[in-house]
Amino acid sequence: MEFAANITAAALFQQILVGLSRTTILFIVSSGLSLVLGVLRIPNIAHGSLYMIGAFMTWSIATVVGGSPAAFWLALAFAPLAVALVSFVVERGIFCRLYDREHLMLLLFTFSLTLVFNDLVKLIWGSDYRSLNAPDFLQGSFSIFGLPFPRYNLFLLLTGPLVALGLWLLTNRTKIGKIARAAAVDREMVSAVGINVSWVFAWVFVIGCYLAGLGGALVAPTQNITQGMDHAIIIEAFLIVIIGGLGNIWGALLGALIFGLTDAIGILVWPQFAIVFPYTAVVIVLVFRPKGLLKSVW
Amino acid sequence: MLEVRSVRKNFDGFMAVADANLSVSKGDVVAVIGPNGAGKTTLFHLITGQLAPDRGEILFKGESIAGLPPHAICRRGISRSYQVVNIFNRLTVFENVQIAVLSRRGKTFNLFGRARSMAVDETMEILASVGMADRADRVSGALSHGDQKVLEIAIALGNRPELLILDEPTAGMSPEETAVALALMRRLSEDMGITILFCEHDMSMVFSIARTLMVMQQGSTLIQGSPEAVRNDHRVQEAYLGEGDACSV
Amino acid sequence: MHNNPLTRPTWIAGAMVVLALFLLPAAVPRFYVYMAALILITGLLATSLNMVLGFGGMYQFHHAVFYGIGAYGFALIATKTSLPSWVGYLVAPVVAALLSLIMGLITVRLSKLYFGMMQISLGSLVWALVFRWYSFTGGDDGIHGVCPPEAVSSTTGSYYFTLSVTLVCLWLMYRIVHSPFGRTFQGIRDNPERTSAVGVDVRRHQLAGLVIAGAFAGVAGSLFVTVEGCAFPELLFWTLSLEILVMCLLGGWFIFLGPMFGAAVMMTLRTFVGIYTEYWTMIMGVVLMLIILFLPEGVLGLFKRKTTGDKPAEEEA
Secondary structure, eight states: OOOOSOOOHHHHHHHHHHHHHHHHHHHHHHHHHHHHHHHHOOOOTTHHHHHHHHHHHHHHHHHHHOSSTHHHHHHHHHHHHHHHHHHHHHHHHTGGGOTTSOHHHHHHHHHHHHHHHHHHHHHHHOSSOBOOOOOGGGSSEEEETTEEEEHHHHHHHHHHHHHHHHHHHHHHHSHHHHHHHHHHHOHHHHHHTTOOHHHHHHHHHHHHHHHHHHHHHHHGGGSOBOTTHHHHHHHHHHHHHHHHOTTOHHHHHHHHHHHHHHHHHHHHHOGGGTTHHHHHHHHHHHHHOTTOSSOOOO | OEEEEEEEEEETTEEEEEEEEEEEOTTOEEEEEOSTTSSHHHHHHHHHTSSOOSEEEEEETTEEOTTOOHHHHHHTTEEEEOSSOOOOTTSBHHHHHHHHHHHHTTOTTOSSSOGGGSSHHHHHHHHHHTTOGGGTTSBGGGSOHHHHHHHHHHHHHTTOOSEEEEESTTTTOOHHHHHHHHHHHHHHHHTTOOEEEEEOSOHHHHHHHOSEEEEEETTEEEEEEOHHHHHHOHHHHHHHHHHTOSOOO | OOSOOOOHHHHHHHHHHHHHHHHHHHHSOHHHHHHHHHHHHHHHHHHHHHHHHTTTOOOOOOTHHHHHHHHHHHHHHHHHSSSOTHHHHHHHHHHHHHHHHHHHHHHTTSOHHHHHHHHHHHHHHHHHHHHHOHHHHOGGGOBOOOOOOGGGOSHHHHHHHHHHHHHHHHHHHHHHHTSHHHHHHHHHHHOHHHHHHTTOOHHHHHHHHHHHHHHHHHHHHHHHHHHHSOBOGGGGSHHHHHHHHHHHHHHOTTSTTHHHHHHHHHHHHHHHHHHHOSOHHHHHHHHHHHHHHHOTTHHHHHHHHHHHOOOOOOOOO
């Protein structure tokens, strides 16, 4: 167990930037989870699988299109949409029949989806890991205070706020977003004023799953795309959503920040137990605010 | 026995109970009446601990019980039934009542006793006293609504309460079922000496059994007194006529 | 449902099953004996989960943590201390119960689904610690070469030991479920508000239920190490927790032996379907979907309903 003895300010700064780019992915994935939790009241375990499918899809599309610089961008645009399509089929096909069941049944149903999805991934993409290169101009690093910082991470840092802005516009400026927010608070009232709640649910579910796919697509160039990459992210997303406040998208942002930054600093301070830092932060938050930092819609 | 003084409860800006005062003496049968939304059920929740009052005093046998958790209040001798049927759906009628009896005897942490041979006599006695002994083995969720309301009272009796609080005990009952429930309440009061506090919309039922009335309006106590005093009070007449409530006094 | 008196045919059938289980090692190859031991252990784990889930109505989403901690508790006593490894069988339920108490103190005040999600979170924290703490738990490798006490180290010996301990635990849990505590617990499941209104401190009973269930899961964990000779982080990974939830669902939540039945079916399926296809989890997923859609009270639940004519109790909101 070695503590890094002297951490320079530059190294700390660099690590914070790394943490922030990780935060972007975490935020995108957990905001989708939070959206579905808030409006549909479903703890969607399959969210992690959709994230993984998003990453594999990105790899496939980029590989099929070939080496052109546009390949990555095409994949980034279409892979999350493909994931959204999958979720749409599942929602309309089966899920919409189960909304009046107990939470436990819904949770187990999403678990059954996880089992099926994960084997489908194995069937389609095999058990080998894949890797994907970012477009040329996002490859390599530039230097900050003499320490290297990957360009792709900078791209992620810019993407995060864009997605947050998009979500804000969606929930505050569009009809579907406003209905969804109202439905999260009071489902009966929304259906009482003649809105077809079932379709609102479908849309929210699809948007939530799209975000999972988008997270997977964005993460694809930064790590090995492999079976089992869903396992860690789903627990992390759960934790983030819980400390942020169930169903609160800004809570997801705050939670992702806490998680991403403590993780990054943990790697710097005590690499072996880096994983323990964010979890400990979560426990501390929950001991003091058991219902999360921001107001939960529950 | 029970004293409620200037109790208030506010929900996010909605004043459910503004200023409630109530006095119940031992052996009495007290009815709380008032239009829908007057705060009767909230007042009962405050007395039995489902809610904690924002201010005011609730004394039971001279001790303050305001803000105590429901189980602590129950152990001091107050039991209640609910307006909407609130029973243990998957359990049998017998088991429903037995839980209350076991709780009173402090047996609920007994891990290895045989529940089915415990407190049988007392439970069956209570079921017999409410006329449900023949249905002891039925699953309670499958009973008729009237039977479920009676079971509500039977569960409350399992705690051998000194004060029994009934929230609209005959709501939704047929006239025959109401007559049965009324006879039951009479027996509880006269034969078993249980003090009863209840609220009800059916005024003929209220006047046939209650010895004291308390009238609530918009969260506040208007008057408490004998049925005659209440009937002749001009404020009550105004309140009821002014509200246009279906009940006639 | 009331009283649930064990009828004569039930007794005879039960006695025959137990007898068959005791004769099993004489009749079948070793692999099947080993399989049977694993089924018993997993069934014990699922039954302990169902005490809080089916009989207590608590969303115990991460029960495997207590199983894994029990396994590690035993393995650590056996490998890192000079104490006789028998001590491990005492330590396993105690550490599992302690962990359950600590987690319960944090989670028990939360509402149903929040409770479940918090459980997954805290359980994952424990998993993360075990996964990373190489010097103590062996990290992702786990602890191998654990020697159980000599008397129970052979396949047959560990099987008989497992069978005996499982039977004793099942008997204890059966007693608990049918005790005043168990009855109160079922009351809390059906209607926590009403249970507290009849003078029961709901939180305390829930906490006690969690600790008891955790302790039995810890026993199952120590049995696993006895049979397998190792402990590893997957034992407390969340997917295992959901798998045992599925076993409870498959057998039926409201029946005492439902989870044991579910465990037997799942483990057997996994072993034999696994021979023919590597995609057995997909098959399990589809089976689970079908159960959720068509058999929400489980296979035994359906059977019981057919034979007793009980109406299905309605789902709570």
